[in-house]
Amino acid sequence: MTTEETPDKKGPQDQSEAPENQASELKVPPTGGEEDKLRTALRSFFKLFERQPSSGGGDSTGGGAPSGGGGQADLLDDPSRRTFFKRAAIGGGIALAGGGLTYAGAKVAISGRSVDDMDEAIKTEGTIKPMDQRNVILTFATSKALNEKHPERNEQYSKLQNKKFHFYEGASHFEHRVPWDNSKPGYTQLDKALHHAAWNPLKSAETWTMAHSQPNTRVLGWDQSDVEKEKYEFKSERDAAWAIKSAARVWGAVRCGITRRDRRWDYDPLYDIEKSRTLTWERDFPFEPKTVIVMAMPMDYDAMATAPFWTAEAAIGHGYVVMAQIANQMAKFLRGLGYQAVGAGNDLGMSVAYGVAAGIGEAGRHSQLMVPGIGPRVRLCKVYTDFEFVEYDKPHDWGMAKFCLSCGECAKACPSNALPKVEDPGSGWGYQPQYEFSDEPGYTWNNHTGVLKFHSDAKKCFDFWLENDSACGNCVTACTYNEPDYWHHWLSMASTTVAPGFLHTLMSHMHPMFGYGATGDPSKVKKFWETGKGMRVNSSMKNNIATAGRS
Amino acid sequence: MESIQWFVLGILFTLCVLGFSYASIRVKAPWYAWAVLIGGAFLVMFGIAWAGSSFHEDIYTSGALGLTLFTGPGIAAMVLAWRYWVAPGLKGADSGN
Numbered sequence: 001m002t003t004e005e006t007p008d009k010k011g012p013q014d015q016s017e018a019p020e021n022q023a024s025e026l027k028v029p030p031t032g033g034e035e036d037k038l039r040t041a042l043r044s045f046f047k048l049f050e051r052q053p054s055s056g057g058g059d060s061t062g063g064g065a066p067s068g069g070g071g072q073a074d075l076l077d078d079p080s081r082r083t084f085f086k087r088a089a090i091g092g093g094i095a096l097a098g099g100g101l102t103y104a105g106a107k108v109a110i111s112g113r114s115v116d117d118m119d120e121a122i123k124t125e126g127t128i129k130p131m132d133q134r135n136v137i138l139t140f141a142t143s144k145a146l147n148e149k150h151p152e153r154n155e156q157y158s159k160l161q162n163k164k165f166h167f168y169e170g171a172s173h174f175e176h177r178v179p180w181d182n183s184k185p186g187y188t189q190l191d192k193a194l195h196h197a198a199w200n201p202l203k204s205a206e207t208w209t210m211a212h213s214q215p216n217t218r219v220l221g222w223d224q225s226d227v228e229k230e231k232y233e234f235k236s237e238r239d240a241a242w243a244i245k246s247a248a249r250v251w252g253a254v255r256c257g258i259t260r261r262d263r264r265w266d267y268d269p270l271y272d273i274e275k276s277r278t279l280t281w282e283r284d285f286p287f288e289p290k291t292v293i294v295m296a297m298p299m300d301y302d303a304m305a306t307a308p309f310w311t312a313e314a315a316i317g318h319g320y321v322v323m324a325q326i327a328n329q330m331a332k333f334l335r336g337l338g339y340q341a342v343g344a345g346n347d348l349g350m351s352v353a354y355g356v357a358a359g360i361g362e363a364g365r366h367s368q369l370m371v372p373g374i375g376p377r378v379r380l381c382k383v384y385t386d387f388e389f390v391e392y393d394k395p396h397d398w399g400m401a402k403f404c405l406s407c408g409e410c411a412k413a414c415p416s417n418a419l420p421k422v423e424d425p426g427s428g429w430g431y432q433p434q435y436e437f438s439d440e441p442g443y444t445w446n447n448h449t450g451v452l453k454f455h456s457d458a459k460k461c462f463d464f465w466l467e468n469d470s471a472c473g474n475c476v477t478a479c480t481y482n483e484p485d486y487w488h489h490w491l492s493m494a495s496t497t498v499a500p501g502f503l504h505t506l507m508s509h510m511h512p513m514f515g516y517g518a519t520g521d522p523s524k525v526k527k528f529w530e531t532g533k534g535m536r537v538n539s540s541m542k543n544n545i546a547t548a549g550r551s
Numbered sequence: 552m553e554s555i556q557w558f559v560l561g562i563l564f565t566l567c568v569l570g571f572s573y574a575s576i577r578v579k580a581p582w583y584a585w586a587v588l589i590g591g592a593f594l595v596m597f598g599i600a601w602a603g604s605s606f607h608e609d610i611y612t613s614g615a616l617g618l619t620l621f622t623g624p625g626i627a628a629m630v631l632a633w634r635y636w637v638a639p640g641l642k643g644a645d646s647g648n
């Protein structure tokens with residue numbers, strides 16, 4: 001008797017048998033080899049999907065629709081078929097429900113935990129004084145006047161770290177000092193030309209010094225003469241927030257958060273590098289800002305993967321161009337609505353602190369903002385405005401800073417040892433810098449102390465930039481959160497929010513093991529220069545913009 | 552391209568569900584055998600999805616490791632479960648037990 005014959009010979013009284021009992025009755029023929037068994041099994045499997053004569057012998061399937069009376073009844077009357085379809089439906093349903101639940105759980109995890117209390121999101125010790133812009137590395141390095149005023153800074157760094165180093169002299173020749181070498185991938189004329197071209201719009205627009213925190217540049221000017229007289233009234237604060245975020249999205253931002261202005265994160269006093277004079281918010285800034293809009297735009301994954309070669313600077317320079325463009329557009333948009341607004345790149349305030357406050361990311365070990373799904377491969381710009389009828393965002397916790405405590409891949413990739421390492425006391429996490437020579441009087445002049453975070457020695461970072469004749473970006477590229485926009489990275493991202501600390505260490509080791517985050521790899525330069533291949537029919541924008549969809 | 556990957560996985564998933572449902576009425580095996588078989592099938596598909604996306608993003612090491620670390624153990628788990636728990640059940644069925 002073959003398996004498929006069994007049900008047909010059974011009487012109606014047998015049909016209520018438990019499935020377990022059927023198993024022993026659905027036998028493979030006792031004769032024949034493995035091949036026969038397989039063939040029989042397959043034949044009986046497909047037989048399940050065939051219509052068969054009813055147990056009463058009548059042909060109820062002839063010519064009728066499958067759902068027609070007798071055929072359907074036969075199908076359901078057959079206990080093995082019934083069990084099969086029942087289990088397929090239940091099993092498939094459970095699997096799909098499990099998948100759906102995992103997806104929903106991951107979505108919730110990726111949204112992060114909303115932190116109501118700003119003091120919990122950014123912990124501080126005592127009263128925090130705003131950072132003096134004159135102590136920002138790039139402001140200091142590019143200002144002759146400040147270098148003359150503080151010769152001890154150059155002397156101390158030369159004595160402790162690098163004899164040949166001088167902030168201003170190095171900065172004066174930056175990106176034009178080292179000649180290209182066409183035999184060195186990443187340092188060829190091709191790479192240099194790309195690098196310079198990326199920055200060129202900002203140079204043409206005389207706004208490039210915004211990267212050094214120069215305020216009131218041409219594209220990001222303070223002029224408010226074009227503010228519309230009539231103020232646009234939004235129906236609700238939520239409508240206002242959505243309108244602002246929709247505008248940010250259309251101009252190319254992938255994240256936009258809105259937060260209250262917080263004097264602790266503003267530079268104060270401001271410093272005009274070009275005119276060598278300090279500026280105050282009260283006397284010089286055109287209005288009293290109430291709100292800061294923070295926007296993030298991604299840098300190209302494949303270009304950043306070439307760090308620290310000159311090729312990576314193409315993504316960085318372009319990122320700055322987009323920063324200026326979007327900040328300019330958002331400020332103009334608000335002025336068009338009748339509110340005062342000034343766009344800012346690196347100037348006016350600390351973008352990372354504002355990014356955390358606006359709920360778009362967390363500060364990482366490399367002192368940069370990490371945005372879920374893209375990691376630190378973003379550039380940030382801000383808009384200061386007096387508009388305040390808007391729904392403010394809350395800071396969010398994705399567990400990324402916690403992850404940093406046991407990761408440290410960026411510090412390993414840092415060619416200048418500027419970043420705190422996992423092995424450092426407290427993993428480098430604290431209210432005060434704990435890096436080498438941080439106990440030397442005056443050495444930490446560039447750090448904003450009293451804030452619980454990873455404090456890095458940006459002087460050493462800048463030292464490497466001068467040597468490299470280009471920004472570096474290794475810490476961005478090597479970061480465990482620097483991922484292209486694919487589901488498995490989102491899943492990893494979601495799992496880090498719930499995984500315990502020891503798994504964080506494992507995950508951070510897996511990242512390079514799986515081929516991500518390599519730096520100084522000439523093959524990435526070759527790969528980058530081939531990314532234009534097939535562009536006419538590019539089936540995905542993922543590698544170009546790193547993330548798709550809504551802000 | 553990614554859509555093709557999901558399409559193929561959809562087919563694989565459907566076949567798995569049908570295959571397991573069919574096997575469940577043909578084979579007598581302990582519950583843990585089913586757990587290992589289903590877990591193995593999940594790992595196989597997870598590895599294929601991982602590798603598909605990794606190859607699509609041009610990170611071949613990740614694709615290869617996805618197949619090695621997920622699909623490989625998945626296949627091994629299924630083979631072992633079949634060998635030690637399912638095949639004896641089939642033999643039992645062969646001999647009419």
Ligand code: SF4
Pocket residue numbers: 366410413414415416417418419460461462464465471472473474475476
């Ligand atoms: S940019 Fe380079 S040198 Fe600077 S902190 Fe990052 S890895 Fe270190």
Ligand code: SF4
Pocket residue numbers: 364365366400403404405407408409410411478479480481508
């Ligand atoms: S590489 Fe690791 S430690 Fe460094 S910022 Fe990224 S997640 Fe944090």
